[in-house]
Amino acid sequence: MQRWFMMVEINSSQKKRFVFLLLDNFSLISFACAVEPLRLANRYHSSEFYEWKSASENGKVAECSAGTQFQVDMGLEEINRGDTIIICGGINVKDHTTKPILNWLRREARRGVHIGALCTASFVLAKAGLLNGKTATIHWENYDSFEEEFDEVELSKSVFVVDGNRSSAAGGIASIDLILRIISDDLGPDLANTVADQLIYNAIRTERDGQRLSIPTRIGVRHPKLSLVIQMMEKNIEEPISPSILAREVGMSTRQLERLFRRYLNRSPKRYYMELRLQKARNLLMQTEMSVINVALACGFASPSHFSKCYRSQYNTTPYRER
Secondary structure, three states, rough: OOOOOOOEEEOOOEEEEEEEOOOEEOHHHHHHHHHHHHHHHHHHHHOOOEEEEOOOOOOOOOEEEEOOOOOOEOOOOOOOOOOEEEEEOOOOOHHOOOHHHHHHHEEEOOOOOOOEEOOOOHHHHOOOOOHHHHHEEEOHHHHHHHHHOOOOOOOOOEOOOOOOOOEEEEOHHHHHHHOOOOHHHOHHHHHHHHHHOOOOOOOOOOOOOOOOOHHHHHHHHHHHHHHHHHHHHOOOOOOOOHHHHHHOOOOOOHEEEEEEHHHHOOHHHHHHHHHHHHHHHHHHHOOOOOHHHHHHHHHHOOOOHHHHHOOOOOOHOOOOOOO
């Protein structure tokens, strides 16, 4: 059978090795979306340029968030200076950020090893102090808790970030974008595009692309003024803006704004805003060790009792029992 693709000839005699540290409950899609582009790059390159190994804290197995176990190649051993560590995070990342892992990452960082993070693993890098003064990204669901805990890190909402010898991807298929960027830097954009074609990935994203769908797509409504109001709400959770000011900012009366929200979202602006604030509160309660009072303040509630009442009404439990 004739092969239709073109082999890319690039002078690159030195191989590049990745060590994927699989945390327990790691995201399988993030891991797979990092490895597959490397495999395809080797297939269409003139030599096996990329190598990779998997690692875990116990050096034996790692279990992904879907419950499948993977046998790994190594434990927390010293690696070559030219290697790249990529930490694969997932759910309950705090529980799997252990002292041995942090010590290993710090030791390898002192030796100048490049370290990356997928999905929630930026938390691990930040906990190790390896993102201080750098820009990073993390899955949008963990954005609020990360921002509250690590104010020394410049947090981005991009799909991936490369800042010197640190890199991070937001999770899901964002790993593809990060690895395609690495392939492009190492072996050229033509090979990266060939790999993207093989992955049927026709919209390669850059560091300038955001993680989430646009507001009109998320809410299923294309109304410029409604989108603008929701954007202002999302950016002002800690200090909520009154409906009258929101209406004025988009050139409407408060009554017109009420009708707009009722028509398209079947709730008042005040109710919609409350749901946004409570969702952030729930994320903070489940992902951080912030006190309930501080969570309330971070979400625009001056009174803990009022916060508890609103929270119970929305989630049928109290903030204290959420943990």
